[in-house]
Amino acid sequence: MPYPEEMVAPMRAELTSFGVQELRTAEEVDAFFADKTGTAIILVNSVCGCAAGSARPALKSAVGEAVRPTRVATVFAGQDLEATARARELIGDVPPSSPSMALLKDGELVHFLPRHMIEGRDAQSIAADLTAAFAEYC
């Protein structure tokens, strides 16, 4: 069952505050994925403090660098269920985990950061991994 919206609102705002596009419906996800030009990163957000609590600031840090994806979006696992399911369907046949991050280039998945590469790590380490991936693919 989703958490109360007032509880997760700050976790949403932590992303939208630096320009991340929230995809809250399957239709919004379809529209985002329909644009296959350039690079995009999608964060599957989560309430988990030991993982998503670091993932969000890591993403903020990484997309603040010069080399970064053109577009940045997020879906919220456990909260926006259909949007998350649709995003996972379009990202590809990868096991669902949250938080996680998918880097797309020209509509194709080129790099994936599953939960186990986020949990228990600090934001700086995660941001370094993202920055390295951006340097490779963006």
Added chain:
Amino acid sequence: MGTFHDTTDPLHGITVVAEAGDIVYVGRCHARENGTIVLLDVDQHSEGEDGKTNQEYLERAAKFGVWKKHEKLVLSADEVNSLVPLSEHFKRPGEPGAKPAVAEAEVTLEAAVAAPAPQALATLEPLTATAEAPIQLTDAAASEVVRLLSEENIDGQGLRLAVSGGGCSGLVYNVEFDQEKAGDIVVAFEGFKVFLDRKSTIYLRGVTLDHQKGLSGKGFQFHNPNASNTCGCGESFSV
């Protein structure tokens, strides 16, 4: 910000690889106590299974994660040769052996709508109901499906299992007889086929459909290892 765990074990909540002889287990470490290691949301792989070495399996697991086979597994610490975070197998871009995310993960919007089967299930022929099929039916459920198809005299249709939003826990199961549709994942059982749309398959993977007869029986019942909450009637769940 968020929910946190109350423990001092550094591996608590961390996805680990437990090697026990020729078998590797990948799951979240929940506890290490009394000579046991408790893992949650666990997958396992034996050397050579599906034509892959354990090393090849772990490389993919490290890149994408795993599809769980067990909700919980208790291992004897004596049998575990090694217990390390799965992240140690992750190869970063630029590291030797690192490759881009493989093409089998490629799914465009058009492909999702027109829906050929995902690469991992890439076949135009129905899947056989083996242990590796995305869903399983108990003998009781399969018998009931065959009986209903015969009684209702339904030709050319199969059993559609699907998930849609709703219910007290967020998602509900749908069971109906239906025609095969473009993009369906088809699993062939003896005497009938099961159709799964690709979106529902994400939530139904690992599910077992059972059937309970009689006045006190509940009819078709879903057993879902992925469900984190299930309502009392069993019809609604969340992940």
